[in-house]
Amino acid sequence: MRRKLAAGNWKMNGLGADLAELERLAAAPAPSQTGRLICPPATLISRATLVAGDIAIGGQDCHAAQSGAHTGDISAEMLADCGASAVILGHSERREDHGETDATVAAKVAAAWSEGLLAVVCIGESLAQRDAGETLALIGSQLAGSLPDTATGANTVIAYEPIWAIGTGRIPTLEQINEVHEFIRTTLTDRFGGEGHAFRILYGGSVKPENASEIFSVANVDGALVGGASLKADDFQAIIDALDAA
Ligand code: PGA
Secondary structure (H helix, E strand, C coil): CCCEEEEEECCCCCCHHHHHHHHHHHHCCCCCCEEEEEECCHHHHHHHHHHCCCCEEEECCCECCCCCCCCCCCEHHHHHHCCCCEEEECCHHHHHHCCCCHHHHHHHHHHHHHCCCEEEEEECCCHHHHHCCCHHHHHHHHHHHHCCCCCCCCCEEEEECCHHHCCCCCCCCHHHHHHHHHHHHHHHHHHHHHHHHCCEEEEECCCCCCCHHHHHCCCCCCEEEECHHHCCHHHHHHHHHHHHHC
């Protein structure tokens, strides 16, 4: 069956001193059913790998090209070179702040795979889109456009993150989470056949120790992509424990 995944996205947070939180996480016993991934800012990746133990380290974005005249950007090869094994792609903050389209994301996914990185592909609707009843249509088109045809459960993880739940403390109802995750699973099996069952589908958006267990009880929720609550080892550990027990 699918191995569960607890992924932390530190976003633009974290200085060298904050690696102490990662060290504390790494000192806890490894969960039996759950993989762990922390995506610190790019500036910390190399140092993070030195203290992460068997916690995987990932980037938060990469450029689609391998190298070249792209000031300020980082390639997938560079992430792999400094010890990353995964990369978050198409996060709504990238889509909004940097105008990333599904096609941009798909190109980055292919670049990530070419360096052996696991692609954590983010999709999710805005509140206006949800209120307009467009959620499933949007999710379908984001999946169609952001995933190259050679996606597999081994090279790709899907993260469903409703934009209105990110950093707001507000989460969808369990019925709403169930509806979208089930739709994602069906979309994946329609396109990739039996392989569609192999993809992990994470929920993201205001996952906290207090709500983790109920979210993880929902079918087709194979883990979480956690922002704010991944910055503190105690909070993230509580989420890992809830996931491992689910
Ligand atoms: P949050 O962020 O947990 O702080 O809501 C989640 C995300 O953006 O991945």
